[in-house]
Amino acid sequence: MRVMGVDPGLTRCGISMVEGGAGRTVRAIAVDVVRTPPELDLAQRLLRIADAAEDWMRAHRPEVVAIERVFAQHNVRTAMGTAQAGGVIALAAARRDIPVMFHTPSEVKAAVTGHGGADKKQVTAMVTRILGLAEPPKPADAADALALAICHCWRAPLIERMAAAEAQAERARRQYTQRLEQQRKAVRG
Structure with missing residues (x-):
């Protein structure tokens, strides 16, 4: 399964591509961070991310x-930008009939x-180890995008079984x- 992992953000948006194989084997294909300047108009920033x-x-x-769901952030403005970036990517996928999770x-x-409260350093270390990378992906947005793709590769079979059940x-x-x-109809006769 080929998964595009996205750590959405307006200033830095991590994008990765991972190939999942049998069991828990995963292989990194590509990773990058799309940057948009804060002084640029919001619509233009979103357009750059979508492009x-x-x-x-x-x-x-x-x-x-696979896109990170905006769960909760203290800064409402940051949360809105993150959600908007994720939204334009989901829209781009939908236009190509690519499922979005x-x-x-x-x-x-x-x-x-293995721990839902892990910090960014732990996530980066495990992504590096799981993918057998020579160096940790930088910045953290790149590692997070890879982590999202890995997560989906490993969770997809469970998600499919749950949907079937x-x-x-x-x-x-x-x-x-x-x-x-x-x-009831037979009883009423």
């Missing part, structure tokens, strides 16, 4: 895009380090409801 994401999607052809920071940290439960519920209705 970079579209270039990545065209060049690397991901099967899914959102993962919270704690899900990503737990998947990569939910669909099966819904079918069983509908069948039960239909049988109940048929029995």
